[in-house]
Amino acid sequence: MWVGSIGCNFVKFTDVSGTSEPLSMKFGIWLYQFWATVITTEGSYIVQTCQNYPDMLDLDGSWKAARAFSVIGFVLIIMLLIIKCCVICNSESDPVSAKLDAPVYLLLSLSQGLMLLLLSSKVCKSNPLVEFGNVEWQETCSMDTGAKCTISAMVFWFVAAVTSSALQDAKRVEAEERDIENDSTTLTEPFVP
Numbered sequence: 001m002w003v004g005s006i007g008c009n010f011v012k013f014t015d016v017s018g019t020s021e022p023l024s025m026k027f028g029i030w031l032y033q034f035w036a037t038v039i040t041t042e043g044s045y046i047v048q049t050c051q052n053y054p055d056m057l058d059l060d061g062s063w064k065a066a067r068a069f070s071v072i073g074f075v076l077i078i079m080l081l082i083i084k085c086c087v088i089c090n091s092e093s094d095p096v097s098a099k100l101d102a103p104v105y106l107l108l109s110l111s112q113g114l115m116l117l118l119l120s121s122k123v124c125k126s127n128p129l130v131e132f133g134n135v136e137w138q139e140t141c142s143m144d145t146g147a148k149c150t151i152s153a154m155v156f157w158f159v160a161a162v163t164s165s166a167l168q169d170a171k172r173v174e175a176e177e178r179d180i181e182n183d184s185t186t187l188t189e190p191f192v193p
Contacts, residue, residue, distance in 0.1 A: 001077065001112065004150030005070045008033050008050035010118055011141035013130050025130055025137070026144055027123050029063075029070050029115065057128070062121035065114065073111040080104050099168060105161035112154035116147065 004010060008031035015023045026033040034051035037044055059067075083100075118124070124141035131137075 001073060001108075001150070001153040004112070004115060004146040004153065005029060005074065007031070007146050009144045010146035010150070011124055012144040013127070013137045013141055015135045016138050017136045023135060027127070027129070027141070028146055029066050029118055032129060053129075058122070060122040062117040063123060066116075066118040066121065069111040069114040069117070073108055073115070076104060076108050076111065080108075098164075098171075102161045102165040102168065105157050105164055109154050109157035109161060112150055112157060115150050119143070119147065 006028070008028040009026045010028040012024045012026045028050070030052070031050040032053060034049050036047050036049060038047050039045075119141070127141070
């Protein structure tokens with residue numbers, strides 16, 4: 001989840017000029033890949049880093065939505081971790097927090113999936129930062145490690161929601177059977193005055 005949200009490798013543009021080792025420019029939701037020249041006494045080096053987008057860059061609606069769902073996912077996971085830590089520290093199990101697991105996991109899955117809106121944003125289409133000398137770049141972006149990790153996280157959160165829901169249903173059925181069994185044993189016991 002964090003790889004897709006924070007890194008600068010959500011999508012990439014690859015050069016199509018037919019070089020032996022193709023170059024790629026990578027972009028994330030919050031950061032983009034940047035090359036800097038570092039000059040030392042031993043020589044100059046090109047260093048690859050992640051950098052914030054320039055303030056002058058205009059974000060479109062899909063990009064802003066992907067950023068919003070990135071923040072929503074981060075807030076939900078922090079809340080879930082705090083609640084789970086409090087429940088673990090409590091000596092008695094908390095059935096209310098267990099009932100909230102499936103909906104929270106489902107919301108996390110949804111927010112992860114909606115981060116993929118970045119694929120239809122200005123980052124992938126008509127990105128003004130895609131230029132590097134006279135290299136010819138592909139017209140639209142392709143998914144990189146961050147987008148693939150986001151898809152994996154979405155699937156895992158969805159599986160967690162389904163299994164949590166199934167567990168809660170099984171616990172509810174077990175409790176109902178226990179209540180019916182307790183009611184039937186109290187009815188069949190002879191009344192002794």
